Amino acid sequence: xSDTTQVEPAxxxxxxxxxxxxxxxxxxxxxxxxxxxxxxxxxxxxxVFVLRFPCSGMIKPALAQLALEEGWDGVLVVGCAVGDCHFxxxxxxxxxxxxxxxxxxxxxRMDQRRVALLWRAIPEGDRFLETVREFNAQLVELGxxxxxxxxKAARRR
Amino acid sequence: xxxQPIDSVARDDLxxxxxxxxxxxxxxxxxxxxxxxxxxxxxxxxxxxxxFHGAIPTFVFWMLVLSGLGLLFYYKPTVNESYESLxxxxxxxxxxxxxxxHRYTADIMLIAVYLHILRVYITDRHRDYRxxxxxxxxxxxxxVYIAGISGYLLCGDERAWGLTxxxxxxxxxxxxxxxxxxxxxxxxxxxxxFTVVRFLFFHIAAASLIFxxxxxxxxxxxxxxxxxxxxxxxAVIGLTLMVSGLWPALSxxxxxxxxDPPAGYALGDWVFLPGFILLSLPAIGPTLFWGVTLVFFGLxxxxxxxxxxxxxxxxxxxxxxxxxxxxxxxxxxxxAIQMVPVWNERKNKPDLLAVVYPPRCSECGVCVGSCDFDxxxxxxxxxxxxxEMVRDLAPRRDAAAAEAAGD
Numbered sequence: 001x002s003d004t005t006q007v008e009p010a011x012x013x014x015x016x017x018x019x020x021x022x023x024x025x026x027x028x029x030x031x032x033x034x035x036x037x038x039x040x041x042x043x044x045x046x047x048v049f050v051l052r053f054p055c056s057g058m059i060k061p062a063l064a065q066l067a068l069e070e071g072w073d074g075v076l077v078v079g080c081a082v083g084d085c086h087f088x089x090x091x092x093x094x095x096x097x098x099x100x101x102x103x104x105x106x107x108x109r110m111d112q113r114r115v116a117l118l119w120r121a122i123p124e125g126d127r128f129l130e131t132v133r134e135f136n137a138q139l140v141e142l143g144x145x146x147x148x149x150x151x152k153a154a155r156r157r
Numbered sequence: 158x159x160x161q162p163i164d165s166v167a168r169d170d171l172x173x174x175x176x177x178x179x180x181x182x183x184x185x186x187x188x189x190x191x192x193x194x195x196x197x198x199x200x201x202x203x204x205x206x207x208x209f210h211g212a213i214p215t216f217v218f219w220m221l222v223l224s225g226l227g228l229l230f231y232y233k234p235t236v237n238e239s240y241e242s243l244x245x246x247x248x249x250x251x252x253x254x255x256x257x258x259h260r261y262t263a264d265i266m267l268i269a270v271y272l273h274i275l276r277v278y279i280t281d282r283h284r285d286y287r288x289x290x291x292x293x294x295x296x297x298x299x300x301v302y303i304a305g306i307s308g309y310l311l312c313g314d315e316r317a318w319g320l321t322x323x324x325x326x327x328x329x330x331x332x333x334x335x336x337x338x339x340x341x342x343x344x345x346x347x348x349x350x351f352t353v354v355r356f357l358f359f360h361i362a363a364a365s366l367i368f369x370x371x372x373x374x375x376x377x378x379x380x381x382x383x384x385x386x387x388x389x390x391x392a393v394i395g396l397t398l399m400v401s402g403l404w405p406a407l408s409x410x411x412x413x414x415x416x417d418p419p420a421g422y423a424l425g426d427w428v429f430l431p432g433f434i435l436l437s438l439p440a441i442g443p444t445l446f447w448g449v450t451l452v453f454f455g456l457x458x459x460x461x462x463x464x465x466x467x468x469x470x471x472x473x474x475x476x477x478x479x480x481x482x483x484x485x486x487x488x489x490x491x492x493a494i495q496m497v498p499v500w501n502e503r504k505n506k507p508d509l510l511a512v513v514y515p516p517r518c519s520e521c522g523v524c525v526g527s528c529d530f531d532x533x534x535x536x537x538x539x540x541x542x543x544x545e546m547v548r549d550l551a552p553r554r555d556a557a558a559a560e561a562a563g564d
Contacts, residue, residue: 018558020555022550041557046557046561047558049553051543051546051547051550053522054470054520054522054535055522057488057521057522057527058522058523058535059526060526060529063547066544066547066548067547070547070551071551072551072554081190081193081194081202082202083197083202083203083205083208084208086280087490087519087521087523088378088380088490089379089380089488089490090521090526093488093523093527103484103527121191121194122186122187123187123191
């Protein structure tokens with residue numbers, strides 16, 4: 001009896017916490033239509049909301065940063081397999097920008113642990129979902145994104 | 158509510174292709190990507206030859222130019238000496254190896270070019286804004302054929318003259334222009350020393366035109382991949398040397414008198430010369446040859462027009478926001494953005510302004526990602542709306558989380 005009262009609160013808080021993830025996805029990489037429900041959430045991981053882009057090269061770090069400031073616990077950036085971008089260089093540029101090697105980058109102000117870059121091709125839906133689960137586990141370990149009184153995440157400077 | 162930032166017919170068609178042709182293209186694209194990913198596991202993406210499908214023919218072309226320059230020092234373009242001068246290469250140190258590799262790299266080049274064409278087609282990268290690379294590519298293919306076939310005419314052996322007479326027959330069968338084309342081909346009414354010089358000119362001129370057309374081929378590509386990795390380069394050179402060692406390229410039997418057509422010859426090359434099987438058919442040969450050639454190249458030219466996308470999302474510059482930093486012009490993969498000077502009254506000097514050239518725009522949004530000032534956006538998707546969408550999602554997310562916690 002006493003054991004349960006001591007242990008329970010912490011555990012329930014841990015299991016109840018579900019990280020909220022925003023996925024910015026290149027529409028030519030993983031087959032989004034098959035993976036997403038009517039609400040634009042992943043069917044197999046309903047905590048992941050999906051925004052799709054014509055190419056991962058369109059996704060700039062400022063957008064990921066905005067998402068973190070808006071209180072998302074994690075941001076997933078998904079592009080085609082490295083070496084094979086439909087638009088030649090989109091995924092290379094996205095990778096360089098998020099690594100801070102190419103303008104514009106604002107990566108230093110972001111919590112890098114909460115941003116994951118993924119390069120997956122069309123037939124790799126399953127591998128993509130696997131990585132999403134890994135990323136979720138990593139975010140659970142990190143805990144919720146710190147938020148200020150106004151509900152927005154604190155800026156890291 | 159839909160969360161798709163880009164809404165156009167073409168992009169929706171990516172997932173549920175409506176026409177059978179689109180569905181077919183989508184299926185072969187997926188098969189190809191699966192193959193490439195499998196190869197990535199074996200050789201890593203940095204060495205995957207599929208990712209160098211355009212660089213490999215270019216590399217092979219440089220090998221051809223170099224070995225061809227070597228041959229040029231020994232080749233004598235006359236009727237009587239061309240055969241002997243090539244036989245002499247057998248005595249020259251590495252002469253045979255250079256001749257063999259020149260012959261086999263030509264085969265490798267044509268095969269690599271066809272694989273390049275196939276991959277570009279299969280992965281749906283052959284139409285709309287890529288129309289100029291495709292059409293110049295068809296031109297390049299014809300130049301490769303001209304260079305390759307005229308190369309066989311230079312050998313001065315049975316096959317060379319056999320092919321010459323077949324080509325003459327084909328040219329003469331052309332209505333109205335027939336005799337003129339024949340004279341142009343031979344450099345006179347009959348075969349003479351000028352004929353061989355002319356063949357050498359066809360051979361080298363086609364190779365030179367390849368350089369010029371390659372430039373047009375790459376004009377609309379900002380950073381073409383033209384350099385192969387050490388691994389792939391070594392593999393191509395190794396393959397060439399191996400084949401050259403196993404089956405050295407040698408001339409066929411010499412002819413007694415080139416002025417008489419040879420009785421018969423062996424084709425000996427199944428990469429460049431299959432068209433001559435058609436030509437050797439009695440009576441209908443030339444007609445069939447021209448028919449097949451015209452249909453083949455006509456189809457190649459028509460392929461990109463089979464499917465056109467509606468263009469809704471061409472990039473647009475927001476003039477008030479553009480600071481002229483050139484980042485988008487540098488990053489645009491298709492050189493669709495140019496910086497033009499615009500006179501600034503206040504500063505009394507010109508500012509730079511990004512200008513999009515619509516036919517080149519692929520609607521990929523790389524420029525949107527490159528702009529730090531939100532000054533360029535895709536037609537139907539202002540950048541502000543994208544940020545708004547991220548903001549709007551937050552309440553929905555929280556509602557969903559609350560609902561999940563409530564369950």
